[in-house]
Structure formats: C-alpha cells, structure tokens
Amino acid sequence: MLFDSHCHLNSDKFDENDILEMIHTARDHNVVQILVPGYDMDSSQRAVELADDWQGLYAAVGIHPNDANGATEEMYQKLRDWAQLPHVVAIGEIGLDYHWDTTPKEVQFEVFRRQIRLAKEVKLPIVIHDREAHADIVQVLREEGAKEIGGIMHCFSGSWEMAKECMDMNFMISFGGPVTYKNAKRPQEVASKVPLDYLLVETDSPYLTPEPHRGKPNQPLYVRHVAEKIAELRGMEFEEICRITSENAERIFNVRNPFVSL
Template sequence: MQEKLLFDSHCHLNSDSFDENDVLEMIHTARDQKVVQILVPGYDMKSSERAIELADNWQGVYAAIGIHPNDANGTTDEMYDQLREWAKLPYVVAIGEIGLDYHWDTTPKEVQFEVFRRQIALAKEVKLPIIIHDREAHADIVRILQEEGAREVGGIMHCFSGSWEMARDCMEMNFMISFGGPVTFKNAKRPQEVAKKIPLDYLLVETDSPYLTPEPYRGKPNQPLYVRYIAEKIAELREMDFADVCEITSANAERIFKVRNPFVSM
C-alpha cells in the first residue's frame, strides 16, 4: 500500500468564514497530513467565482459551480449563461452544490424545483457530474433526478443522510454516496449503517468545511485536514484498513471528477 493520500470531496474554502490567511494555512496543513486534493463547490455566483479562483491558484484544488436551493431566489437567465461559460474551464469539474432544502424556509419549493431542474439540464449540456444538496427533501430529490435523466451524468450525494433504500436508488442513477462529519457522531445510527453497506466503488468522504466538524473536534470550525477522521470512522465501521479507505475514496473522487492526483510522487 502506498502513502495514505486523501481527497476531500466537498470543502467550502470559498466560505466568507475564511480569509486568505486561513485558506493558505488550511491547505498547507492538510497537505502536510496527506490531504492533497480538495473539491470546492459553489453555492451562489460569488462563491462559484471564488471556487474558480482557488482552483486556478492551487494545484490539486478543483471547483464546482452552482446555485444552492437557499440562494435560488432571483436566479436569472444571465446567471445560467455565466455558469455555462465557467463550465468550460478545465478546473471546473462539477455542477453544484444544487438540490433542495426544506429545513430553512427561505425559498419557495416551486423556485427550488425550477432552479434544480435547470441546473440538471445544464449539467447534461456541459457533460459534468452533479453535486447534490439534500436536506429533508429525500423523496423529491430522487424523483426529480429520475425525471430529469440525471443518470446521464451522475454525480455525488453530498453529506448523505438518507436511507439505504434511497442510497440504492441514487447509485442506480450513477451517484456516489459521500459521508461527512455526522458519520462520526455517536447518535448517527442511520449514516453509520448505510456507510457499512455502500459498495466501495460508490464511497466518498468529505468535510463540508467549515460545517459539520467530525469527532473529536465537533463544535469547532471544520477544515480539510479533518477528512481523515471521517475516513478512519468508515474504516472502523467496515473493519477495513485506513489506508485502503484512503486509496479507494480518493480513486473514486478522481474518477467522478475526471482528474488525476498531481502529487502522486509526493
């Protein structure tokens, strides 16, 4: 087994919570601990542009672009046109995070549906995978993905919180299942049970920094370095070697995003 290189498949280095010095320190600290690849997803136009800037400036950092359901109000045709142009950049590797959020009452469901569907169509047009945000909207997420033919491009179920049955439906549509900090929580029985069952070819790990910090740092701001604790927990749950989880989840992320690790000789 080679070195335990990790890929944080979902990390908001573009968050307003982080300044330039924070980002610099987090990337260097993560790389010192072999977290050498990071996907930065957008959630509105500003954060998508910031994700692109980070990917342009840092080898091993990649961008996703998209409009989060909580930011879907006021979406215009010009925004979709801009996303389409950004999608041509070589370090833009996915559309996301997009989806549905029923927890926060900020955007009417009809608006969320329209923006979600249009971005799935855009992903199919530009031939990029989709990163799905799903909060308390499991049935509608699966239904819309099926209706819009999202299987054509596939993608990632970010920070998966659904049932095993939902996971199977998503995998049938070529979606990988990604686990974040909640899988390390003591009361997270359902994510842990699902994490035990996911076929290895569909398994990913992520931090969702600065949110959802895993044990043992729960309650503090999250950062890419902490993806190792999620991988360690999954290794424990599945009775696997940590090194194998690192290798498998990194290879899966590279496959879905169609990238190669620039630090393989590190």
C-alpha cells in the same frame, strides 16, 4: 493520500491566511485534493479562483436551493461559461432544502431542474444538496434523466433504500462529519453497506465538524477522521479507505492526482 470531496474554502468565514494555513496543514497530512463547491455566483467565482491558484484544488459551480431566489438567464449562462474551464469539474452544489424557509419550493424545483439540464449540456456530474427532501430529490433526478451524468450525494443523510436508488442512477454516496457522531445510526449503517466503488468522504468545511473536534470550525485536515470512522465501521485499513475514496473522487470528477507521478 486523501481527497476531500466537498469543502467550502470559498466561505466568507475564511480569510486568505486561514485558507493558506488550512491547505498547507492538510497537505502535511496527505489531504492533497479538494473539491470547492459554489453555492451562489460569488462563491462559485471564488471556487474557480482557488482552483486556478492551487494545484490539487477543483471547483464546482452552482446555485444552492437557499440562494435560488432571483436566478436569471445571465446566471445560467455564467455557469455554462465557467463549466468550460479546465479546473471546473462539476455543477453544484444544487438540490432542495426544506429545512430553511428561505426559498419557495416551486423556485427550488425550477432552479434545480435547470441546473441538471445545464450539467447534461456541458457533460459534468452534479453535486447534490439534500436536506429533508429525500423523496423529491430522487424524483427530480429520475425525471430529469440525471443518470446520464451521475454525480455525488453530498453529506448523505438518507436511508439505505434511498442510497441504492441513487447508486442505480450513477450517484456516489459521500459521508462527512455526522458519520462520526455517536448517535448517527443511519449514516453509519449506510456507510458500512455502500459498495466501495460508490464511496466518498468529505468535510463540508467549515460546517459539520467531525469528532473529536466537534464544536470547532471544520477544515480539510479533518476528513481523515471521517475516513477513519468508515474504516472502523467496515473493518478495513484506514489506508485502504483513503486509496479507494480518492480513486472514486478522481473518477467521478475526471481528474488525476497531480502529486503522483505516472
């Protein structure tokens, strides 16, 4: 069985029929657990609703750096309230994004730091969005003592040296569709080296669709291609990568597979 550790079923690109079909198709192919991360207040609310409606779906709630303008105390309190719900298992996705010039860096830093502190308060791991901000991400995580709660480096694109620093702070390293791309030498190098107990797989659906479906909208079913590529890179059986990454996700999110009898 597989755990898609980052999938935006709460995206406005999907309607209810899309979501229903994708979940059933994924489950037919043993992708049975999915983390749905928020990126603003509306998407966080939707993640919570999906996690309430579907066994095996879990929510993360948070404010993405590209949506950090206008963050208020009321929003932080709402995140705090959601964090008490049983199917909310992380704060995220949060972090820094220097690719899009939509939010001043000082605002991104403030909102990122506030949410790390909130996560420490509610004792949940954090899901990190890092786009072209590697050094600053590591610095903020260190300064804020994020090692206390740990979390996930979502769709990791940094170096092996950065991966080691993140793992030293109790962060798992998650790989998505880009690890399947022909010229993705750095993600493939890191994916082949990460210790197995720090390894996760994801889709980031509807984005970053893996080969051989690149160019189409991503969906949770396609996490299988990510796991297959990592198994190939490491010279391991696909089923073993499925088992290991699912157990890792269950451990960091403190959940258990509802489809497996104890």
